[in-house]
Amino acid sequence: MTWLITGGAGYIGAHVVRAMTEAGERAVVYDDLSTGRADRVPDGVPLVVGSTLDGERVARALTDHEVTGVVHLAAKKQVAESLSLPLHYYRENVEGLRVLLDAVTAAGVRSFVFSSSAAVYGMPDVDLVTEETPCVPMSPYGETKLAGEWLVRATGRAAGLSTACLRYFNVAGAARPDLADTGVSNLIPMIFEKLADDLPPHVFGDDYPTPDGTCVRDYIHVVDLAEAHVAAARALRAAPGRDLTLNIGRGEGVSVREVIDRVNTLTGHDRPPVVTPRRPGDPPRVVASADRAATELGWKARHAIDDMITSAWAGRQHPHPPTTARP
Numbered sequence: 301m302t303w304l305i306t307g308g309a310g311y312i313g314a315h316v317v318r319a320m321t322e323a324g325e326r327a328v329v330y331d332d333l334s335t336g337r338a339d340r341v342p343d344g345v346p347l348v349v350g351s352t353l354d355g356e357r358v359a360r361a362l363t364d365h366e367v368t369g370v371v372h373l374a375a376k377k378q379v380a381e382s383l384s385l386p387l388h389y390y391r392e393n394v395e396g397l398r399v400l401l402d403a404v405t406a407a408g409v410r411s412f413v414f415s416s417s418a419a420v421y422g423m424p425d426v427d428l429v430t431e432e433t434p435c436v437p438m439s440p441y442g443e444t445k446l447a448g449e450w451l452v453r454a455t456g457r458a459a460g461l462s463t464a465c466l467r468y469f470n471v472a473g474a475a476r477p478d479l480a481d482t483g484v485s486n487l488i489p490m491i492f493e494k495l496a497d498d499l500p501p502h503v504f505g506d507d508y509p510t511p512d513g514t515c516v517r518d519y520i521h522v523v524d525l526a527e528a529h530v531a532a533a534r535a536l537r538a539a540p541g542r543d544l545t546l547n548i549g550r551g552e553g554v555s556v557r558e559v560i561d562r563v564n565t566l567t568g569h570d571r572p573p574v575v576t577p578r579r580p581g582d583p584p585r586v587v588a589s590a591d592r593a594a595t596e597l598g599w600k601a602r603h604a605i606d607d608m609i610t611s612a613w614a615g616r617q618h619p620h621p622p623t624t625a626r627p
């Protein structure tokens with residue numbers, strides 16, 4: 301079976317490609333390199349450079365490589381950017397997915413794994429977020445992920461495509477320094493950036509209704525996340541007609557203050573944070589119930605927050621070639 305991995309030259313996609321090939325699956329990467337890098341694609345894995353918006357190129361890649369399953373990670377992912385560029389996000393994330401699904405169903409592909417996000421939940425008012433918690437996204441980015449899930453499920457039902465929508469929580473860490481996330485939109489890279497500039501890390505609000513007043517999130521190591529894709533791909537292949545929606549998290553909350561403390565300790569810094577006003581739209585607590593993924597996939601995260609910080613820090617020290625980023 302050959303899997304087309306869209307976005308396979310990106311941060312998470314590069315880990316998914318490795319996990320899939322190490323598990324004995326054949327993989328082909330489809331990526332427009334807008335934020336990805338060709339050097340992240342391992343030797344021996346074909347790279348087709350193209351946009352998911354280009355239906356003809358997708359269709360050709362599916363037939364040329366005799367693809368039978370797709371893992372779709374290609375998307376734009378910056379929440380703040382999506383607020384100022386909503387049409388761009390809907391085009392890339394929703395229209396790109398629609399075009400891809402059109403080609404996928406025409407080619408008779410049987411399995412489809414979709415990268416969704418905890419952003420679909422918005423501001424959940426529960427201790428542990430289950431897959432039944434209402435989805436009320438707070439940004440165009442979150443909306444595109446929720447609309448993407450609808451498209452995937454509806455197409456799955458209509459075309460007999462087995463589907464899995466994986467709702468990632470806060471992804472961090474790296475399998476190897478060269479595969480680390482080079483963006484600075486997530487908390488851990490943002491703390492690193494401040495420390496590198498000899499500045500104190502920022503805490504955006506310390507008056508939330510949480511134990512230490514700072515926001516609590518569920519951090520998941522990208523290696524664990526990649527393994528969840530392998531488990532999902534196998535579950536779809538083993539039982540055609542499945543329609544899975546799964547949280548991919550650890551089920552453990554870590555506060556912003558705790559993350560900053562661990563970064564200081566693990567990287568040999570001693571920089572107390574400064575507290576700045578809350579950012580609009582930040583929910584106090586978003587922590588997954590990871591029970592369904594354990595039951596359905598037999599998957600459970602193995603890496604704790606310290607592994608995420610140390611591996612991301614090693615990635616920060618590594619010289620990364622520039623991306624060929626386009627707007």
Ligand SMILES: NC(=O)c1ccc[n+]([C@@H]2O[C@H](COP(=O)([O-])OP(=O)(O)OC[C@H]3O[C@@H](n4cnc5c(N)ncnc54)[C@H](O)[C@@H]3O)[C@@H](O)[C@H]2O)c1
Nearest residue numbers: 307309310311312332333334335336351352374375417471
């Ligand atoms: N990083 C996170 O914390 C996080 C959390 C939840 C969900 N996700 C989702 O995971 C997926 C991967 O995220 P990432 O962190 O690896 O981001 P990334 O930007 O590193 O990777 C995205 C990849 O997709 C490619 N791409 C983007 N638009 C494309 C298009 N239209 N056609 C073809 N290729 C395209 C980019 O070049 C890049 O290689 C995304 O769908 C994102 O929404 C990420």
